[in-house]
Amino acid sequence: xxxxxxxxxATAVFGxxxxxxxxxxxxxxGEIMGFLGTNGAGKTTTIKMILGLLKPTAGEVSVMGGDPxxxxxxxxxxxxxxxxxxxxxxxxxxxxxxxxxxxxxxxxTVRARTDELLDAVGLADAAKRPxxxxxxxxxxxxxxxxxxxxDPELLVLDEPFTGLDPLxxxxxxxxxxxxxxxGKTIFFSSHELGETELLCDRVAIMKKGRCIYHGPVRExxxxxDMNLERLFLKTLEESK
Amino acid sequence: MKIxxxxxxxxxxxxxxxxxxxxxVFALALLAVxxxxxLSMASPFGASGATxxxxxxALLLVWGYSLFIAVGTGSRLFPPEFESRTIYPLLSxxxxxxxxxxxxxxxxxxxxxxxxxxxYALFLGSAVARGSSVSLLEIVQxxxxxxxxxxxxxxxxxxxxxxxxxxxxLALVPMVLASMFFFGRKLLHYADAVxxxxxxxxxxxxxxxxxxxxFDMRQRLVHGWGAVDGxxxxxxxxxxxxxxxxLLFAASAVLKRKRI
Numbered sequence: 350x351x352x353x354x355x356x357x358x359a360t361a362v363f364g365x366x367x368x369x370x371x372x373x374x375x376x377x378x379g380e381i382m383g384f385l386g387t388n389g390a391g392k393t394t395t396i397k398m399i400l401g402l403l404k405p406t407a408g409e410v411s412v413m414g415g416d417p418x419x420x421x422x423x424x425x426x427x428x429x430x431x432x433x434x435x436x437x438x439x440x441x442x443x444x445x446x447x448x449x450x451x452x453x454x455x456x457x458t459v460r461a462r463t464d465e466l467l468d469a470v471g472l473a474d475a476a477k478r479p480x481x482x483x484x485x486x487x488x489x490x491x492x493x494x495x496x497x498x499x500d501p502e503l504l505v506l507d508e509p510f511t512g513l514d515p516l517x518x519x520x521x522x523x524x525x526x527x528x529x530x531x532g533k534t535i536f537f538s539s540h541e542l543g544e545t546e547l548l549c550d551r552v553a554i555m556k557k558g559r560c561i562y563h564g565p566v567r568e569x570x571x572x573x574d575m576n577l578e579r580l581f582l583k584t585l586e587e588s589k
Numbered sequence: 590m591k592i593x594x595x596x597x598x599x600x601x602x603x604x605x606x607x608x609x610x611x612x613x614v615f616a617l618a619l620l621a622v623x624x625x626x627x628l629s630m631a632s633p634f635g636a637s638g639a640t641x642x643x644x645x646x647a648l649l650l651v652w653g654y655s656l657f658i659a660v661g662t663g664s665r666l667f668p669p670e671f672e673s674r675t676i677y678p679l680l681s682x683x684x685x686x687x688x689x690x691x692x693x694x695x696x697x698x699x700x701x702x703x704x705x706x707x708x709y710a711l712f713l714g715s716a717v718a719r720g721s722s723v724s725l726l727e728i729v730q731x732x733x734x735x736x737x738x739x740x741x742x743x744x745x746x747x748x749x750x751x752x753x754x755x756x757x758x759l760a761l762v763p764m765v766l767a768s769m770f771f772f773g774r775k776l777l778h779y780a781d782a783v784x785x786x787x788x789x790x791x792x793x794x795x796x797x798x799x800x801x802x803x804f805d806m807r808q809r810l811v812h813g814w815g816a817v818d819g820x821x822x823x824x825x826x827x828x829x830x831x832x833x834x835x836l837l838f839a840a841s842a843v844l845k846r847k848r849i
Contacts, residue, residue: 363848400681402849420683428681434673436603438610450599451682453592495678505681 351378353503353534354399358408361394361558368394370558371408376536376551378502381529383545383566384538385581386555392538393431395555396507399536400428412503424452427501429492431508431538437481441472441491444480445498452499459498466494469524471517485512493521497528504528506537510544522548546577554584561585596684597692604696605703608662614704617654621708624650625715640719641811647715648807651708652735652770656763658704659739662697663746664758667844680849687841690747694837697743702736709735726816731806734822737829738804742766744836745799751843766801773802799832 354376361369369391376382386392397403398410401418415422435444442463449459467473470490475483480491489512496504510518525535525548539545545552546566554562562584566577608614625647670676679689709732716723745766749758772779773795780791803825808814817825 397849400677402677402680420685423681424683426681428678430674430677433675433678435675436607438607439603443606447599447603448678448682450595450602451679451684453595453683455595492678 352376353378353380353413354536355411356395356399356408357410359395359398359405359410360407361391361398361403362406367558369398369405372555372558372560373408374553374560374563376503376534378534379529379532380550381525381535381548382537383549383552384536384555385540385542385545385552386538387585389557390555391558392555393507394558396428396505396536396538399505400426424499425502426505427496427499427503428505429489429496429507429509432485432489432511433492435480435488435491435495438479440479441467441476441483441494444491445494448495448498454499462498462500463494466497469497470494471520486514486517489513490517490521493524502533504533504535504537506535508539509537510539510541518544542576542578542581552577554581556585561587592683593688596688597695600689600692601696601699604662604666604693604700607665608658608700608704613661614658617658617704618707618711621650621654621711625711640721643719644712644716644721645807645811647712648810651705651712652805652807654708655701655705655735655739656742656766659697659701659742660746660759660762660766662701663694663743664750664755664762666693666697666747666750668750668755676849686844690837690841690844694743694747697747698740701739701743705735705739706732722813723810724813724816727806727810727813730816730822731810734804734806734817734825737826738801741799741801741804741829741833741836744833744840748836748840748843751840751847765798769798770801770805773798773800800828803828 352375354374356372356374359369359372360367372391372395374395384392384395394403398405399412399417401410401412401416401423404418410417412422413425417423417426436447439447445463445466446456446459449456449462454462463476464473467476470493472487472490472494475487480488483491489509493506493509496506509521513521522544528535549566551565552562553560562580667676670679680686684692709728713723713728742762746758746762749762753761776791776795780788780795783791806817809817816822
């Protein structure tokens with residue numbers, strides 16, 4: 350399997366705090382990988398390194414074989430942050446048009462993608478409403494749409510289930526699976542273990558900046574009554 | 590090049606929509622109308638010459654509003670992006686921080702400049718209604734110099750927003766610009782009348798602070814003193830361009846080093 354993301358011994362230090370400590374991780378093409386861990390485990394810092402927003406203090410991060418901070422690499426990556434409050438005075442269509450412009454997409458392509466994506470995330474009916482009238486879940490869906498706008502090869506999502514109602518979660522899972530079928534790679538952090546288990550091929554579990562588990566989810570099913578929640582708790586317990 | 594233009598257009602449009610969809614510009618425009626309409630009807634003591642002082646008041650209002658809008662827009666370019674977390678999707682797009690800063694700056698200038706043009710249109714309407722005569726060349730020079738000031742004020746507030754808190758920035762930048770607007774041309778005279786240490790401080794301020802007074806053509810417009818000499822006009826524009834470029838360069842350096 351071709352590696353889309355390769356993290357080798359990445360370390361991120363802020364003052365006296367080691368947010369990420371020698372993390373090594375790889376994500377293959379067409380794979381959905383869940384990134385788990387308690388609060389402050391280093392998940393968001395790792396995501397920032399993968400996006401090229403933060404340079405590792407030590408070690409290396411490469412995305413599709415390139416430096417993630419370069420625009421050429423970013424052109425192939427989509428990112429949705431955890432609970433962003435998008436420009437309240439824009440509507441969803443204008444939001445996507447704005448991000449499309451930043452990606453260097455021409456107007457016609459942006460309009461076509463916007464229609465497609467607003468429909469896919471269930472915001473077609475609310476497309477002309479200002480974002481300030483959106484609920485948390487709707488903002489999250491707008492976030493997914495902006496991340497998918499340039500049809501990226503790698504999709505990085507930070508807590509994508511936050512604020513989503515059950516129906517939206519089902520729709521989101523279906524969307525992610527259809528993306529995987531099209532060969533897209535998805536990496537997301539979450540505290541939602543049930544959703545992660547339903548969606549992921551592999552998971553990585555972080556604790557205090559270190560990766561304490563990295564493996565496939567499918568194998569868990571064959572391990573007695575071990576589900577992801579039990580594995581998560583057991584792994585955290587064993588790493589004490 | 591095409592990508593650069595698409596990116597700049599997207600950023601300019603964003604600033605434009607933000608400014609015109611917020612209520613404060615409309616509130617200011619309404620306030621301007623509310624103040625300028627009575628001014629346009631006033632004829633103090635029946636003396637025609639007195640109307641020029643009403644023009645001066647109207648122009649001072651235009652300057653005050655433009656400063657308010659330029660500083661407000663410039664200082665809002667980045668801090669809300671950090672607060673609402675939209676800075677992450679923004680920087681994860683294929684655009685460099687320098688280009689992002691430039692696009693946002695141009696957008697803020699375009700938005701603030703458009704508001705300025707509305708205020709000048711109101712002023713001209715008020716002046717014409719009062720029977721004041723304004724030469725076309727003078728008004729064009731006044732608007733262009735005022736736009737240069739707006740560009741400088743946006744750059745100053747943008748730079749300030751990246752190095753100090755929002756409230757400090759909103760207090761400091763207008764204070765410095767307004768002080769220079771009113772007292773800039775007198776600073777060196779003051780320096781002659783104070784102690785050597787204070788004189789030195791005033792001279793440093795004169796050398797470093799942005800000279801807002803260079804762009805002020807109110808007296809010429811009001812008293813009909815005629816257009817500014819071409820060389821002086823060009824020098825003021827060059828000064829604005831150089832000062833603005835320096836501020837943008839500094840802001841870009843800060844943004845590039847800023848931990849996201």
